[in-house]
Amino acid sequence: MLGQRFRSALTALAVVLMAGGLVATTPRPAQADEPPLPLPVPSCEPGPWYVSKHYEEFAPADGPWRVAPGDNLEVTVTKSRTIEVGAQLTAGVSAEWVVAKANAELSLSTKVSWTSSVGLKTNTTSPAHEITYVSYGVFTERVFLMRNWYPAGCNVGWPYTLDSFKSAMWVQLPKSEGFKKVTQSTGRGGQGTPGTTNPPMPPQPQPVTSVHGLGDGTLLHTTDTRRIYKMVGGAPVWQATCDGGICDSQPRPTSQSVIDAGPKAPRNGSSAIDQRGRVYIFVGGAPLHQSHCNSPVNCGRPPKISDWSIDARDHMNRAPADGSLVQGWNAGNATPVAQTVGGARLNFASPQEVIDTGFGTDWPSKVVIVSDYSFNNLGTIPADGTLVQGTGGGASTPVAMFVAGSRINFASPEEVVETGYGTNWREKVRAIPSRVFNEFPADIPPDGSLVQGIANGVPTPVAMMLGGARINFASPQEVIDSGFGTDWQSKVRTVPVRAFNMIRADVPDDGTLVQGTGGSSPVAAIIGGARVNFASPQEVVDSGFGADWASKVRALPGRAFSLIPDRIGDGTRVKKAGATSQAGIVGGAKVPFASMDELIACGFGGKRMWTVPDRVWDALTTKIGDGTRIKKSGSPSEAAVVGGARVDFHTEAERNDAGYGAVTLQVVPTRVWDAMTTRIADGTRIAKSGWSSEAAVVGGARVDFHTEAERNDAGYGSRPRQVVPVRVWDAMTTRIADGTRLKDAGSPSQGAVVGGAKVPFSSMAELTASGYADVPMQVVPNRVWKALPTQFGDGTRLKSPDSPAVWLITGGRRTPTDVTTGVWTVPQRVIDAVPLA
Numbered sequence: 001m002l003g004q005r006f007r008s009a010l011t012a013l014a015v016v017l018m019a020g021g022l023v024a025t026t027p028r029p030a031q032a033d034e035p036p037l038p039l040p041v042p043s044c045e046p047g048p049w050y051v052s053k054h055y056e057e058f059a060p061a062d063g064p065w066r067v068a069p070g071d072n073l074e075v076t077v078t079k080s081r082t083i084e085v086g087a088q089l090t091a092g093v094s095a096e097w098v099v100a101k102a103n104a105e106l107s108l109s110t111k112v113s114w115t116s117s118v119g120l121k122t123n124t125t126s127p128a129h130e131i132t133y134v135s136y137g138v139f140t141e142r143v144f145l146m147r148n149w150y151p152a153g154c155n156v157g158w159p160y161t162l163d164s165f166k167s168a169m170w171v172q173l174p175k176s177e178g179f180k181k182v183t184q185s186t187g188r189g190g191q192g193t194p195g196t197t198n199p200p201m202p203p204q205p206q207p208v209t210s211v212h213g214l215g216d217g218t219l220l221h222t223t224d225t226r227r228i229y230k231m232v233g234g235a236p237v238w239q240a241t242c243d244g245g246i247c248d249s250q251p252r253p254t255s256q257s258v259i260d261a262g263p264k265a266p267r268n269g270s271s272a273i274d275q276r277g278r279v280y281i282f283v284g285g286a287p288l289h290q291s292h293c294n295s296p297v298n299c300g301r302p303p304k305i306s307d308w309s310i311d312a313r314d315h316m317n318r319a320p321a322d323g324s325l326v327q328g329w330n331a332g333n334a335t336p337v338a339q340t341v342g343g344a345r346l347n348f349a350s351p352q353e354v355i356d357t358g359f360g361t362d363w364p365s366k367v368v369i370v371s372d373y374s375f376n377n378l379g380t381i382p383a384d385g386t387l388v389q390g391t392g393g394g395a396s397t398p399v400a401m402f403v404a405g406s407r408i409n410f411a412s413p414e415e416v417v418e419t420g421y422g423t424n425w426r427e428k429v430r431a432i433p434s435r436v437f438n439e440f441p442a443d444i445p446p447d448g449s450l451v452q453g454i455a456n457g458v459p460t461p462v463a464m465m466l467g468g469a470r471i472n473f474a475s476p477q478e479v480i481d482s483g484f485g486t487d488w489q490s491k492v493r494t495v496p497v498r499a500f501n502m503i504r505a506d507v508p509d510d511g512t513l514v515q516g517t518g519g520s521s522p523v524a525a526i527i528g529g530a531r532v533n534f535a536s537p538q539e540v541v542d543s544g545f546g547a548d549w550a551s552k553v554r555a556l557p558g559r560a561f562s563l564i565p566d567r568i569g570d571g572t573r574v575k576k577a578g579a580t581s582q583a584g585i586v587g588g589a590k591v592p593f594a595s596m597d598e599l600i601a602c603g604f605g606g607k608r609m610w611t612v613p614d615r616v617w618d619a620l621t622t623k624i625g626d627g628t629r630i631k632k633s634g635s636p637s638e639a640a641v642v643g644g645a646r647v648d649f650h651t652e653a654e655r656n657d658a659g660y661g662a663v664t665l666q667v668v669p670t671r672v673w674d675a676m677t678t679r680i681a682d683g684t685r686i687a688k689s690g691w692s693s694e695a696a697v698v699g700g701a702r703v704d705f706h707t708e709a710e711r712n713d714a715g716y717g718s719r720p721r722q723v724v725p726v727r728v729w730d731a732m733t734t735r736i737a738d739g740t741r742l743k744d745a746g747s748p749s750q751g752a753v754v755g756g757a758k759v760p761f762s763s764m765a766e767l768t769a770s771g772y773a774d775v776p777m778q779v780v781p782n783r784v785w786k787a788l789p790t791q792f793g794d795g796t797r798l799k800s801p802d803s804p805a806v807w808l809i810t811g812g813r814r815t816p817t818d819v820t821t822g823v824w825t826v827p828q829r830v831i832d833a834v835p836l837a
Contacts, residue, residue: 056141058180063135067126075134075179077120122179130183139175182241208254211236211262216270217303219251222259229259232303233266233282235315240308244275248304265317268324269368271302274310283368284320284340287313291373296329298369319343320378322386322430325359325367328375335375337367341430342382342402345375353433356392381405381440384493387421387429390437397437399429403493404449404465407440415496418454443502444468447512447554450484450492453500460500462492464556467508467526470500471560478557481517507564510572510610513545513553516561523553524561527610528572528585531564539613542577568620570628570666573599573607576617582609583620586666587628587641590620594671601633602667624676626684626722629655629663632673638665639673642722643684643697646676654725657689680732682740682778685711685719688729694721695729698778699740699753702732710781713745736788738824741767741775746782754824755796755809758788766827769801792834800828813837 067073126132208220211231218231228251229236236259239246265285266272272287273279279299280287287310293299310316320326320340328335337354338345348354354363382388382402390397398409399416410416416425445451445465453460461472462479473479479488508514512526522533523540534540540549568574572585583592584604593599624630628641639648640660649655680686684697695704696716705711736742740753751760752772761767792798796809797819806823807814815837 056139056175058135058137058139060135060137060180061177062137064133064182065135067124067132067134069126069130072123072125073134074121074123075136077136120177120179124181127183133182135180135182136178137180138177139180141175206252208252209258211254211258216301217249219247219249220254220259221251222256223253225256227256227259229254230303230305232272232305232315233270235263235266237266237272237305237309237316238314240306241275244304246275246304246306263315265315265321268366269298271299272305272310273302274305275307278310280310281368281370281374282316283326283370284322284324285317286320287316288320288370288374288378291371292330293371294329294331296369297371319383320345325354325363326370326375326378327367328370328372330372333372335372337363338375338378339432340378341388341432342386344379344382346380346382346432346436348433349435353392353435357431357433387416387425388432388437389429390434391431392434395434397434399425400437400442401495402440403445403451403495405440406445406449407437407442408445408495408499409442410496411498415455415498418456419494419496443499445493445503450479450488451495451500451503452492453497454494455497458497460497462488463500463503463505465503466514466554466556467510467512468504469508470503470505471508471556472505473557474559478517478559482555482557508554510608513540513549514556514561514564515553516558517555518558521558521561523549524564525610526564527574527612528568528570529565530568531561531566532568532612532616533566534613535615539577539615543611543613570664571607573604573609574617574620575609575611576614577611578614581617584666584668585620586630586668587624587626589622589624590617591622591624591668591672593669598633598669598671602669624668626720627663629660629665630673631665631667633667633669635670637673640722640724641676642686642724643680643682645678645680646673647678647680647724647728649725650727654689654727658723658725659689660723680724682776683719685716685721686729687721687723689723689725691726691729693729696778696780697732698742698780699736699738701734701736702729703734703736703780703784705781706783710745710783714779714781715745739775741772741777742785742788743777743779744782744785745779746785749785750777752826753788754798754826755792757790757792758785759826759830761827762829770825770827797823798826798831798834799823800831801825802828807831807834809834810837 062077063075065073065075120136122134124132124134208214211220212234214220214231214234216231216233220229220231220236221227222229228239228242228247230239230246231237266282266287268283270282271280272282279290279293279302281290281297281299282288290297290299308314320343322341324340325337326340326345327337336347336349338347339354339357339359340346348357351363355361359366384403386402387399388402388407389399398411400407400409401416401419401421402408410419413425417423421428447465447467449465450462451465451470452462461474463470463472464479464482464484465471473482476488480486484491507529508526510526510528513523514526514531515521515523522535524531524533525540525543525545526532534543537549541547545552567588568585570585570587573582574585574590575582581592582599582604583590584599584602585591593602593604596605599605623644624641626641626643629638630641630646631638637648638655638660639646640655640658640663641647649658649660652661655661679700680697682697682699685694686697686702687694693704694711694716695702696711696714697703705714705716708717711717735756736753738753738755741750742753742758743750749760750767751758752767752770752775753759759770761770761772764773767773791812792809794810797817798807798809798814799805806817806820808817808819812834813836814831814834
């Protein structure tokens with residue numbers, strides 16, 4: 001029916017459709033509906049029409065409908081559509097005539113309207129891993145007819161030969177209506193795999209043996225791999241579909257090897273538009289999406305390509321190649337000029353910087369203008385492994401590599417080679433302004449980076465960066481358990497051993513949330529260089545880490561977790577979660593501030609405040625640790641904490657001689673300074689400043705050691721050594737205070753000092769009955785034990801555990817007394833041994 005309708009409009013043609021293709025019969029001479037050319041005398045007569053080329057076309061009327069992989073869909077045409085197919089008769093001249101602007105062509109167009117049927121159905125099942133698109137429309141045969149002019153010699157007096165003077169006509173003949181189904185594989189790029197598109201089948205044009213020099217928009221089809229390519233910026237780009245006018249001209253045949261030998265990416269400044277209508281300008285081979293094409297942004301006449309071509313980056317770079325100059329524009333406002341390095345843009349601050357980095361004085365001619373949107377969407381941190389060197393003012397920086405946004409400087413060419421850049425590493429170095437080079441953080445990769453040092457072929461352990469610190473792994477399993485996956489080796493960045501060792505290998509930065517792997521490790525916050533464990537999720541929230549705290553937790557090996565200290569470092573400002581109370585950590589102790597004035601006067605006003613759970617706050621000690629150097633707020637006075645006591649320094653020389661000159665100074669409120677004891681606690685090991693002399697504080701007295709053996713036998717060899725000024729040493733008493741419980745270092749003997757005398761206990765029962773069971777025992781050298789006096793001093797009052805009688809000692813004799821205060825309990829046998837007065 002369709003053929004009958006259309007043939008009535010083409011009575012000038014004698015063209016027959018046959019099953020095997022198109023066969024042309026000899027048409028009649030030109031009729032009245034086929035006007036002759038206005039030719040000069042003598043005139044030429046047209047010869048018979050002949051078929052030059054033909055192929056099938058599909059004119060869609062409804063759809064397409066999408067059938068997902070593995071799905072089944074029944075499609076029914078419910079709407080009537082009207083489309084047009086037709087014929088166009090063109091009588092004219094060849095390209096030579098057109099160029100000469102002597103075109104004498106006449107055109108006659110005939111269109112036939114065709115209305116689609118309603119109710120037609122088709123059932124479609126899409127294969128696995130393929131998407132099927134179903135469209136409804138009319139199938140047509142498109143025929144190109146040509147004829148020559150006769151007789152020979154009729155062109156006498158013409159400037160053109162008969163070979164260049166022809167008539168031509170396109171005829172589009174409807175064949176049938178129906179459904180067309182096109183499948184696309186989902187195996188590549190998320191947009192389907194281009195691949196077995198059947199190109200139009202013209203008579204064989206000249207095969208393309210090189211893509212170089214082909215104009216943008218030129219279509220190519222590979223006869224061996226059956227692919228369609230389109231030239232974009234001098235590069236052949238694979239097309240996933242011909243829909244939407246992508247294949248708007250006849251493809252030229254070529255081979256895959258010719259495609260592969262062509263450019264790998266479009267040239268700078270070229271453009272393309274995809275099926276979504278997005279316009280791209282190419283910079284360093286990468287397509288940059290443009291938000292506008294307003295001058296001076298020049299989008300040119302972008303060839304249309306498939307969405308997949310852009311998304312899969314076929315014959316394109318995913319990020320701009322190094323060494324391109326780019327600038328963004330919008331509404332007359334320009335960004336700085338930048339160069340592309342490691343897929344990112346590095347802005348220039350002056351024309352001289354552009355010249356210094358090797359772009360020459362003609363650099364403005366090399367700048368690609370893009371929209372400010374695409375400029376700003378370029379990253380600002382070069383990719384891992386990029387080699388750079390700063391230059392400017394005739395001087396150069398060291399060569400450096402990028403590791404996760406951090407700059408790792410090399411100290412020698414050997415380090416560059418050993419890190420894996422080869423002996424040709426100099427070719428890979430990109431010059432950048434020294435100013436830009438110095439703006440990048442040096443030496444410390446960001447959290448989550450995996451690094452490994454190498455020197456002389458010998459690697460260090462693999463380590464993760466966490467809070468600015470390097471956490472070494474002890475085994476591959478630890479790396480996997482910490483969340484880096486079984487492919488963790490591909491994520492490791494090699495750096496020189498020297499740079500590896502420069503990264504501190506201790507505790508992550510304050511504020512880092514960590515949790516050990518491989519067990520029931522709690523979540524903890526790093527505060528003051530220490531691990532503060534949380535007992536519940538609410539404690540984490542109350543400490544200021546937010547309701548999304550779980551997303552901030554970093555896993556590290558349980559072994560490494562347990563090695564983090566749990567004592568908050570000095571100088572840390574802390575706050576109690578459930579109150580307004582604040583304190584400074586001094587000598588490992590919590591020193592609460594009574595007011596903000598105190599806090600500021602002690603130098604904590606500018607320090608970050610860390611909130612700790614109430615439970616942790618309450619458990620913090622208030623005893624400042626030995627070895628702490630302290631200063632009285634608002635005063636130049638300084639002291640050391642020794643045995644829990646404040647040992648004042650009278651001069652800087654005293655402080656320095658005692659070894660505290662280089663110790664960090666901690667300021668405490670005046671109130672706290674004044675309340676500190678000046679009595680050094682028992683059991684403290686002290687040394688005389690500037691001397692080798694050492695002693696123990698026992699019962700408030702200085703008990704000197706004459707030899708290292710004495711010191712070690714008394715148990716002081718492993719105790720911290722606290723140096724005190726000579727003045728303090730000399731001023732200390734050597735009389736052990738009453739009530740002190742002693743032990744002989746050379747025997748099991750124990751005793752107590754009462755009235756300045758040694759009272760030995762013959763049994764633990766005696767010791768307990770005399771009230772010394774809970775008194776700390778102080779060990780003294782055997783020499784000291786033996787030298788202690790055994791006669792009670794005058795004024796000493798004694799009693800036995802079993803009697804209320806009190807005795808007063810005078811001149812080594814005892815007399816009864818009614819005074820019941822200041823009485824020392826000793827065994828009855830000791831009292832009996834004192835003669836009566």
